Amino acid sequence: MSITQVSPELEHDIQKVFESDSAALKEFRGNAQQRYQELPEPHFDRSSLENRIYSFIPIEANEPTDWQKAVESLVDLNGEHPLLVFVDDRLVHLGGLENLPNGVTVKTLREAAQEANVVALLGSVVPVNENKWIALQSAFWQNGVYIHAPKNAVMPGVIQVVHLTTQKGRGTFPRNLIVADANSQLSVLDLYVASDEVEEELHIGITEVIAAEGSQVSYGVITNFPKQTTSYWVRRAKAARDSRVDFTVGELGEGYTIGEFGSLLEGEGSSSNGHAVALGTGRAHMDLTAKMVHVAKFSQSDTSARGVMQGRADGVYRGVTHIQKGASGAVGEQSERLLMLSPKSRADAIPMLLIDENDVKCGHAASVGQISEEQLFYLMSRGISEAEAKRMVVWGFLDPVLAALPVDRVRQAVVQILERKMN
Amino acid sequence: MANIPELAIHGLQASVEGKEILRGVNLTVRGGEVHAIMGPNGTGKSTLASSLMGHPKYQVTAGSAMLDGEDLLAMKVDERARKGLFLAMQYPSEVTGVSNANFLRIALNSRRGEGNEVPVLKFHKELQSKMKMLSMDPSFAERYLNEGFSGGEKKRNEILQMAVLQPRIAILDEIDSGLDIDALKIVAQGVNELRGPELGVLIITHYQRILDYVKPDYVHVMMQGRIVRSGGQELAEELEARGYDWIKEELGIVDETVSAGV
Ligand SMILES: Nc1ncnc2c1ncn2[C@@H]1O[C@H](COP(=O)(O)OP(=O)(O)OP(=O)(O)O)[C@@H](O)[C@H]1O
Numbered sequence A: 001m002s003i004t005q006v007s008p009e010l011e012h013d014i015q016k017v018f019e020s021d022s023a024a025l026k027e028f029r030g031n032a033q034q035r036y037q038e039l040p041e042p043h044f045d046r047s048s049l050e051n052r053i054y055s056f057i058p059i060e061a062n063e064p065t066d067w068q069k070a071v072e073s074l075v076d077l078n079g080e081h082p083l084l085v086f087v088d089d090r091l092v093h094l095g096g097l098e099n100l101p102n103g104v105t106v107k108t109l110r111e112a113a114q115e116a117n118v119v120a121l122l123g124s125v126v127p128v129n130e131n132k133w134i135a136l137q138s139a140f141w142q143n144g145v146y147i148h149a150p151k152n153a154v155m156p157g158v159i160q161v162v163h164l165t166t167q168k169g170r171g172t173f174p175r176n177l178i179v180a181d182a183n184s185q186l187s188v189l190d191l192y193v194a195s196d197e198v199e200e201e202l203h204i205g206i207t208e209v210i211a212a213e214g215s216q217v218s219y220g221v222i223t224n225f226p227k228q229t230t231s232y233w234v235r236r237a238k239a240a241r242d243s244r245v246d247f248t249v250g251e252l253g254e255g256y257t258i259g260e261f262g263s264l265l266e267g268e269g270s271s272s273n274g275h276a277v278a279l280g281t282g283r284a285h286m287d288l289t290a291k292m293v294h295v296a297k298f299s300q301s302d303t304s305a306r307g308v309m310q311g312r313a314d315g316v317y318r319g320v321t322h323i324q325k326g327a328s329g330a331v332g333e334q335s336e337r338l339l340m341l342s343p344k345s346r347a348d349a350i351p352m353l354l355i356d357e358n359d360v361k362c363g364h365a366a367s368v369g370q371i372s373e374e375q376l377f378y379l380m381s382r383g384i385s386e387a388e389a390k391r392m393v394v395w396g397f398l399d400p401v402l403a404a405l406p407v408d409r410v411r412q413a414v415v416q417i418l419e420r421k422m423n
Numbered sequence B: 001m002a003n004i005p006e007l008a009i010h011g012l013q014a015s016v017e018g019k020e021i022l023r024g025v026n027l028t029v030r031g032g033e034v035h036a037i038m039g040p041n042g043t044g045k046s047t048l049a050s051s052l053m054g055h056p057k058y059q060v061t062a063g064s065a066m067l068d069g070e071d072l073l074a075m076k077v078d079e080r081a082r083k084g085l086f087l088a089m090q091y092p093s094e095v096t097g098v099s100n101a102n103f104l105r106i107a108l109n110s111r112r113g114e115g116n117e118v119p120v121l122k123f124h125k126e127l128q129s130k131m132k133m134l135s136m137d138p139s140f141a142e143r144y145l146n147e148g149f150s151g152g153e154k155k156r157n158e159i160l161q162m163a164v165l166q167p168r169i170a171i172l173d174e175i176d177s178g179l180d181i182d183a184l185k186i187v188a189q190g191v192n193e194l195r196g197p198e199l200g201v202l203i204i205t206h207y208q209r210i211l212d213y214v215k216p217d218y219v220h221v222m223m224q225g226r227i228v229r230s231g232g233q234e235l236a237e238e239l240e241a242r243g244y245d246w247i248k249e250e251l252g253i254v255d256e257t258v259s260a261g262v
C-alpha cells in the first residue's frame, strides 16, 4: 500500500491538516510515519490487501452537509445519552454532556492531544510499531473521542460516538482513547458507518482502552461499511488489577474487513468478556479475531461470537486465548458459532489456545454449519412456513449478542440493518 | 365433507437413506378415536410418524395418506400442520433465541391464517391457563424453545403446543418416555382434556402404562415396518403381561426390526 503520489500543493494541504497539533503529537506522528516506511506489509493467513484497490490522501474533508439523516437512523440526536458525531473526521455534534459527573472529560482526541500527557498514552495499548497499518494510522489519524473518568467517577448512561464517512479518497482514520481511573465506571458505544457512495475507501480504526485498578468499562462497537471499502480495525484494552472490560462487537460491513478486539489482562483478578456478532452479505470478506491475553494471575476472560454468512460472503473468526507464564489461576473461555445461509458463503472458526502456564482453566467451543434441518422441520411441523422458520432460527441465533447491546435505540437500529441485509 | 377428522393411510411404504423401513402400513384414525401403536425398538414407529409429518429425510415410496380427503403427501410440512396434523416428537428440537411464547403465537397465527390472528393479550392469557393445566411454571413462556428443558419438561411442552394449536389429528411419539408417574398423569390428563370428536389421536408407545390413563379404542402392534396385529385395550394388557415374543412366534418372525429380511 502507499499514499498516493502528491503534488507540492497537496503536500502543503496535508501539512496544514496537522499544523495545529502539539509538538508532542507532531513528534508521535513523525515517529509513526517513519515506522510506516520501514515496516513490512503485515501478514494475515487469511487476508491480503495486495489486490485491493484504493488510494488516499489525508487531507481535510469538505464541510459535511446533510449528515443528520444517516446519523438519526442510528441514534437519537437529542436523546438522554451523551452523543458525539464525527463526519469525515470533523466533529459536527456534541450533546448530552450537561450531566457528566464531576471531573469526567469527554472531548475530541485531537483537542485532548494538545496535552503531552495524553499523547504519552497514544500507542500504549496498541503499539505504533505493531504493524505497518497501525503505524500508518498513528501517523495520519485525524479525529475520534477522548474519554477520561477520574478516580471513583461513575458515568450514568452510555456515551455514544458516531463516525460517518461520506467522502472517499481521504482515508478514514478514526482513533479513540478511553481512560478509566481507579474504581471508575463508564460505558461507550462507538458506531462506524459510511454512505453507500463511498467506494474504494481505506478505513483504519484504533480504539485504546486503559482500565485502571477496579474500574469497569463497557465498550460496544458496530461497524457497517459498504462494499469495496477496505477496513482494518483494532479495539484493545489494557486491564489493571480487579478491573473489568466488556466488549460488544458487531461487524456488518460488506467490504473487505480485518478486525481484532480483546484485552491485555495485566492486573491480578482482571477480567474481560466479549460478545461479537458478524453478518457477511454480498461478497463481504471478514477476518475477525477475538484475542484475550492473560498476563496476570487469576485473570478471566469469556468471549462468545456468532456469525452469519450469506450470499458469497467469506468469514473467518479466530478466538485466541493466550495464557502467559505466570498467569496461574487464569480462566479463559471462548466460543464461536458460525452459520452459513447460502451454498456460496464460507465460514471458518479457528480456535487458538496458547497456554504457557499449568494451573489454568481454558475452554473452547467452535462450530460452523448450516441451519439445522431438524430445527426447521420442528418449526415447520407447527405450521410455520419455511422462510419464517429460517428467519426465526437465524434471529434466535443472533439474539444473545443483540440482547447485550446497551442502548435500546441502537439495538433497534442494528436489528433494522440486519433485517435489511437479510432480505 | 364430514367435520369429523380423518387420517387414512393405505399401503404406506417409506425409506430413509435408501433403506426401506415402512413396508405397507394401513391405518385409519378418525376424530373421537384414540389409537395406540406399540412395538419393540427399531420397528418403524417413529418412521411412520416422521413420514406422515413430512420429514425431509424420509421418502415415501408407495401408498397414500389422506387427511380429510386431501393428499397429505403432496403437501409441504407446514401445510400439513396448518391442515390440522400434529406430531409430538420423540426428540423435540431446541431453538436458541426464540421464546416459547413467541414461537407458539407465530405457529398459532400461521394455523389460523392471515387476517385471523389471535389478539396478543388473549393469546397470553390462554397460554398461561394451558400451562397451568400442565403444571408448567409461568416462566416457561419466556424461556428459549426447549433449550435446557429436562426430558419431562420437553414432553409437557409438546402437549402444550398441541393444546394451543388444537390439531385435528395428533400423533404422540413416545410422549410417555422419561416421565415419572406424576408427570405422566399430568400429560395424560392434558391429552384427555383435548379428547373429543374434533380430535383423533395416535399414541406411539412401548409401555402400556400411559394407556391406563389415556384409554385407547384400538391397539396396533408394529413389526418389520408393518402393523402385524390390531385389537382393543386388552391387546395392550396382554403385551404388557406376556411381552412380544408370543406374537413373533405366532407370525413366525425371528427378527422383528426393519433390518430383518432386507
Ligand atoms: N434418520 C435416520 N437415518 C438412518 N436410519 C434411520 C433414521 N431413522 C430411522 N432409521 C432406522 O429405521 C429403523 C426404524 O427406526 P424407527 O425410529 O422408526 O424405530 P422405532 O420403532 O420408532 O424405534 P424406538 O422404539 O426405538 O423409538 C431403525 O433401524 C433406524 O435405525
Ligand SMILES: [Mg+2]
Residues within 6 Å of the ligand: B045, B046, B047, B090, B173, B174
Ligand atoms: Mg421411535
